[in-house]
Amino acid sequence: MASLAGDPVTQLRGVGPKLAEKLAEAGIHRVEDLLFHLPLRYQDRTRITPIAAVREGDDVVVEGEVRIADVAFGRRRSLVVRLQDGSGTLTLRFFHFSAAQKNALQAGTRLRCYGQVRRGASGAEMYHPEYRRVEEGESSVEDTLTPVYPTINGLGQQQWRNLCGQAVTRLRGAAPPELLPPLADFPIGLVDALSFLHAPPPDAPVAALRDGEHPAQLRLALEELVAHQLSLQDLRALQQREGAPALRQGEALLQQFLAGLPFSPTAAQQRVIGEIRADLAEPRPMLRLVQGDVGSGKTLVAAAAALLAIASGYQVAVMAPTEILAEQHRRNFSAWFEPLGIAIGWLSGRSKGRARSQALAAIASGEAGLIIGTHALFQEDVAFQRLGLVIVDEQHRFGVHQRLTLTEKAGAEVGRPHQLVMTATPIPRTLAMVAYADLDCSVIDELPPGRKPVDTVLIDNKRRDQVVARVAAACSSGRQAYWVCTLVEESDVLQAQAAEATAEELRTALPQLRVGLIHGRLKSAEKDAVMTGFKAGELDLLVATTVIEVGVDVPNASLMIIENPERLGLAQLHQLRGRVGRGDTASHCVLLYQSPLSRNGKQRLGAMRASNDGFFIAEKDLELRGPGEVLGTRQTGLMEFRVARLPEHNHLLDRVQAIAGEIQARQPQLAGPLVRRWTGSSQRYAKV
The missing domain is CATH 3.40.50.300 (P-loop containing nucleotide triphosphate hydrolases)
Incomplete structure (x- = not known):
């Protein structure tokens, strides 16, 4: 069967070079892209409401005859049109209008209008309704719910409806291929799901569509989440392909450090240090996220990782999002490492003049084994001699690109440095499965003894x-x-x-x-x-x-x-x-x-x-504010899904992981087309 995947949008009626350029701004290049440009919500224009029956706040279709159209002068000039249908009169009000528009709305003209009813000085009103002229004898209304599409400046809803309608018409003759393994328990396939969501019938369950729980939405959400999972796993594979130094020294130095502490690490800290030690010993980059509640001792775990790298002859960069946090790390690491003879470098946005030059020289020469700083660490003039480990604190404050830019500073002979990213903002498991699928996750789920709840x-x-x-x-x-x-x-x-x-x-x-x-x-x-x-x-x-x-x-x-x-x-x-x-x-x-x-x-x-449980708090935060806010503004690009919604679709995530694993193991040829279908030309991280 032929596919729409390769057909440019210029094949559609009415799409010339200018419109094609505008569509490209919205990521629409092919006819298939329009099929996956799905409505945000729907309007019910399938029935006409008598004017006498309209209520304030309702979105309704009314039809009637223009009695008068005139310009009213008040605080704002407006075009006022009185519409009558035999049951009552409604006022249409336009604050932006042209003389041609006024002249076209002559008395006796029959209009069909859609808009929200307001209460005005003269009774029921609509501001700037959508309307069209109705010819003599015309009686039919819309036979499906009317989609409202995401848009950009310069493209109106009518254009989107026309273009997506053309794409759906071509769908039956040139359907996009099914890229997921057979889903026996899903009552709807890809083609039917797309057709339904672009034009739901009048009796479609509006509440289920609003909540994202219709089977058509769930089918597409599942596919989108699988594509997202595969794209992050592609990123992981891309980074690990380059190899990394195997850091197998430092056990003696680590034990010396731990023995000198006035307390013993918790069992959870020891477990996570063991996971990191195993990762660092491999000749491929560690990609590990350590999360733990406030005060669980992530900094100690980071120090242990840093010692293993430094003892193996490599430098370690510790990046924090704010100067205050970076300075706190500098104090902690200095107290721990200087007695061990390890030189510490410091670089922030406020490092200027001679201090900055000296810091850059110590980093480039390898004199500084541990370098602590803010985003200044990944500026262009910062060169490391042998960067073997990057530790990023408060990961959600940085974009993925910023983290990866720092890892590119290792030098050709080193390969990719190992990465340890930490957050004291516990991330709900479901969100971590989506946002950090390129990372292994460790959880420090134990507080040091003696800590009392607040x-x-x-x-x-x-x-x-x-x-x-x-x-x-x-x-x-x-x-x-x-x-x-x-x-x-x-x-x-x-x-x-x-x-x-x-x-x-x-x-x-x-x-x-x-x-x-x-x-x-x-x-x-x-x-x-x-x-x-x-x-x-x-x-x-x-x-x-x-x-x-x-x-x-x-x-x-x-x-x-x-x-x-x-x-x-x-x-x-x-x-x-x-x-x-x-x-x-x-x-x-x-x-x-x-x-x-x-x-x-x-x-x-x-x-x-x-x-006081940070993971309970995080789940509640996700429920109340959504993933973009929980992850932080720099990460929201991760969560800009077309159909999938979190946390509403959390129940799909275990299934998503299983399907992504099955595709990678048995049908790897499907992964690329699936990722391209949902991310288009903006595959988010592979270019980094």
């Missing part, structure tokens, strides 16, 4: 004075506290101003306390000095923006106030809460919210109060 309470901002008194009581007993200011705006300037105002307010209210302030606008040395002072006990209360979300470890801090927590996602709130509860004293987190709370806000803050 007691979390919700307090209305109207009781702010009581919260201030609570801070005074905690600090007067020798404990320390955080006060975190949050703003919706991403602006460092506005966040800094809010934190400064709060710090001033608290200094006035609590003159007996030593109050510090930290925000993103401070210079690196200033932030370092404030954090060092707080850690040393020279400050009682630290007012901060969310820059302290990760990496700050002050065991004496036992109280955290988070102002306006309803503005933050659950994962970020959980990260902030993790800054307390690091000592042996009972710790508390106060969520000082602004009432009234939205329904979503109540659910999020209720989850925080109910549980």
